[in-house]
Amino acid sequence: MTFPRFASDCLRFSPIGILLGWAGMRLGGGGGDEPLWTISHLIWLPAYAALALGYIGVHSLIRAERGAERLLAGFGVVLAAAGGLAVCAQMVIDLLVGLSTADRAGMSERFDEVQAVPGVEAAVYGVGPSLLFVGMLILTLHAAARRRLPAYAAVLVVTAVAVSGLEQAVEVPLRLMMAAAVILLWFAARPIADRLREPAGTAA
Numbered sequence: 001m002t003f004p005r006f007a008s009d010c011l012r013f014s015p016i017g018i019l020l021g022w023a024g025m026r027l028g029g030g031g032g033d034e035p036l037w038t039i040s041h042l043i044w045l046p047a048y049a050a051l052a053l054g055y056i057g058v059h060s061l062i063r064a065e066r067g068a069e070r071l072l073a074g075f076g077v078v079l080a081a082a083g084g085l086a087v088c089a090q091m092v093i094d095l096l097v098g099l100s101t102a103d104r105a106g107m108s109e110r111f112d113e114v115q116a117v118p119g120v121e122a123a124v125y126g127v128g129p130s131l132l133f134v135g136m137l138i139l140t141l142h143a144a145a146r147r148r149l150p151a152y153a154a155v156l157v158v159t160a161v162a163v164s165g166l167e168q169a170v171e172v173p174l175r176l177m178m179a180a181a182v183i184l185l186w187f188a189a190r191p192i193a194d195r196l197r198e199p200a201g202t203a204a
Helices: 003-026 036-056 067-100 104-115 120-145 151-167 173-197
Strands: none
Touching (some): 036 067, 036 120, 067 104, 067 120, 104 120, 151 173
16 A cells, blocks of 8 residues: 555544544543543544644645745645644543543643643643644645645635634633534545545646
8 A cells, every 4th residue: 555545544534533532522421531531542542643644645746846845845744743743642641641540630630740841731732733733734735736636625624724723712612613623624534535546647
């Protein structure tokens, strides 16, 4: 299997996994209590890794010809990879905290200890994860500008990222804006995944 085909499969899987994790955390009746905390994060870990890998695969569609274009496409890959690693690190930390504590009070205390380590909060919980979404925007918009992706796919990704960013500023019950953003990514995944499965040189 080539990497673009693998990336295509990742794009199809990742929104489903992220939605399942969201449902476990927000609709389980306990606000993410165990065992749903651990189950949801075990689903999220591969799902977010797949999201990053899927959008890194969009680089293969761009086929940049000029130096500046290659630099921009490469920058998008670096950002998506760094952001994906940050999100996965967050999932691992959350899993370990959940497994090593007995209740919410213990989790809160352990999270305070982890985030007190210099650089961890910004790299794993703040700036780091946002790099994934910036990389997704760069790669998707670049591919759409070169007519390697349909424009509506890029619009869906931009809207999903905007909704996800707005969620940080507006408190909505059950984090429904997160679910809305993931559903938008789910709709965007099909045309992008289909293009990734086309033989090189046929996308237009």
